Amino acid sequence: MASRSPALAWMLAAVVVAAGVIPILIPSMATLVVLILAKGIVVLGIIILLQAGQVSFGHAMFFAAGSYTAGFWGKYLGVGDLMTYLVVGPVVATLLGLLVGLFVVRYREIFFGMLNLAFSMVLWSLLEKMFHLTNGADGMRVPRPTVFGMTFSPDNFQYVLLYLTLAIAIAATFAVQRFLESPTGNMLRAIKSNETRLEYLGVSARRILLIGYVISAGLGGIGGVLVAVAQQIATPEFAYWTKSGEFVFIAILGGVGNALGAFAGSAVFELVRFYASAQLANSWQLILGVVLITIILFAPNGLIGLWKRQRAARDES
Amino acid sequence: MTATVLLEARGLAIRFGGVVAADGVDLDVLEGEKLAIIGPNGAGKTTFLNIATGYLKPQAGTVRFLGKEITAHRPRDITRFGIARAFQIPQLFLDHTVIENLLIAAAGHSGRTTLMRSLRDLPERSEMENLLDLVSIRDVADRKAGELPEGKRKLVDIAVALALKPRLLLMDEPTSGVASSEKFAIMDILVAALDKQRVTSVFVEHDMDMVTRYADRVAVWSAGKIQLSGPPAEVLADPIVREQVIGI
Known part of the structure; x- marks a missing residue:
């Protein structure tokens, strides 16, 4: 945790260069990289909650809140600006996070996870059933927005979106890492190891968890806006429990001990899905399942943990 | 000279099913003292710490800290009032x-x-x-x-617990689980630290050597009541205490 090793900084640099350069060489990868980064931003939020030992199986609701903000804006207010979406989407998700958080932070473990799931499924059914407002299962189109008031061609737009997403992902990674090192971030980890003692220090564990929850909801909103804009659509599936499960899956895959794990996990997840679904249209989930089982059995600290362990072994020899 | 009463328990009563842990406990903790609470196993000594820190609510009675009633408050509030706790x-x-x-x-x-x-x-x-x-x-x-x-x-x-700069520190068997060769060393360190920080302390203790050596005052908790309290030499010489608590 809280690793400031130069090796990690180099790895971050490598990831940034890869994410920035590969899509120039292979333009068809641009949208895929945006999805990887955007989902990684959502997973940062999952990682924050996992510090406190809590797993949310409903975090897709905040992701959907961000996506649908862009969708509603396009339908009712006309084509908006990406910057507006990136401000309003996370604000909506944060407010929803505060509202839901006030309930769920009273619970722990399975109750916390399931209550989150229940809230997200309420949102899913609202999005699906209120079709006059939301277009139901068809979802809401998200037309290509302007950026700082400028209109871009589809080709240029995908690069603008890519580099903006990359910049947000870097900023979010540093901010989250910083947060985890702060007193509040450390108190989140203290909830996991000894909540009773935390209360005996005069600290409200619920308040600390609420702070983490609201931040993680905001991150979900940012990711939701970016994915909706990249795919030009927001559908009720964005709030469905399988989506929430996907985020938790990615977090475990990447490793929860470090903010970079979110992006490592997201990259592997999306790439496996991309190539496996091309080869095995109906059984790509099977391959993902095998990948996850392998990770849990052989690298319980995720990809980042695996990498750190190898470095440690090399430093010793 | 009358010392300030820091913590004042009056008429505390609590039972768990058929077990009576407290049945009219009155106990004062005076500013600056080191008070040891002794008593048979299961007498309710730890229950007292749980009540004084808000972890348990007594079925009857009140606890005041510096004159302010704290009985119904949560542990984190009581911590902020200035009572810290170390655990067994x-x-x-x-x-x-x-x-x-x-x-x-x-x-x-x-x-x-x-x-x-x-x-x-x-x-x-x-x-x-x-x-x-x-x-x-x-x-x-x-x-x-x-x-x-x-x-x-x-x-x-x-x-x-001391990092919270408490006025009162409640300790539950500070040397239990520690090798007997280390016990005195740990208590020496602890008592010096308490004196230096001018923290009043209450400790639940089983080891009579610790009580004799480190407590200013001893309270005997037995059958849901404080049976006796006073200087260690006096209390530990009492025949009933010797029989029921020390088991000689």
Whole structure:
């Protein structure tokens, strides 16, 4: 945790260069990289909650809140600006996070996870059933927005979106890492190891968890806006429990001990899905399942943990 | 000379099913003293600490701290009033280092829940390092609490409580689980630290050697009541106490 090793900084640099350069060489990868980064931003939020030992199986609701903000804006207010979406989407998700958080932070473990799931499924059914407002299962189109008031061609737009997403992902990674090192971030980890003692220090564990929850909801909103804009659509599936499960899956895959794990996990997840679904249209989930089982059995600290362990072994020899 | 009454319990009663832990307990803790509570196993000594810190609510009776009623308050509020607690089994953040455990306590005490400043750079850091010196565990400052032997963990647990700058420290068997050869060393360190910080203390204790050597006053808790209290030499010489509590 809280690793400031130069090796990690180099790895971050490598990831940034890869994410920035590969899509120039292979333009068809641009949208895929945006999805990887955007989902990684959502997973940062999952990682924050996992510090406190809590797993949310409903975090897709905040992701959907961000996506649908862009969708509603396009339908009712006309084509908006990406910057507006990136401000309003996370604000909506944060407010929803505060509202839901006030309930769920009273619970722990399975109750916390399931209550989150229940809230997200309420949102899913609202999005699906209120079709006059939301277009139901068809979802809401998200037309290509302007950026700082400028209109871009589809080709240029995908690069603008890519580099903006990359910049947000870097900023979010540093901010989250910083947060985890702060007193509040450390108190989140203290909830996991000894909540009773935390209360005996005069600290409200619920308040600390609420702070983490609201931040993680905001991150979900940012990711939701970016994915909706990249795919030009927001559908009720964005709030469905399988989506929430996907985020938790990615977090475990990447490793929860470090903010970079979110992006490592997201990259592997999306790439496996991309190539496996091309080869095995109906059984790509099977391959993902095998990948996850392998990770849990052989690298319980995720990809980042695996990498750190190898470095440690090399430093010793 | 009358010392200030720091903690004042009146008529405390609580039972768990058929077990009567307290049935009209009256007990005062005076500013500056070291009060030992002794009694047979299961008499309710720990229950008293649980009530005084708000973890349990008594079925009857009141607890006042500096004249203010605290009976119905939560542990975190009572902590903020100035009562800290050390546990029989050390309650630490095992994934954190020793200094981080203290810094989390310091942050909790000052209400410093800033998001962008690192825990390790808190202004209280040097103060916490001094506290580690005071309880002689500076050498393990950067070890994870989970890796330490029980004796050290006990001292960390007490240091975490002292990081809250309490007026009153409640301790549950500060030397239980520690090898008997280390007990006096740990208590020497602890008592010196309490004196230096001018913290009033209450400790539940089984070991009569500890009581004789370190307590200013002893209260005997038996059959749900305080049977007797006074200077250790006097109380421990009482024939009933010798028979029922010490078991001679």
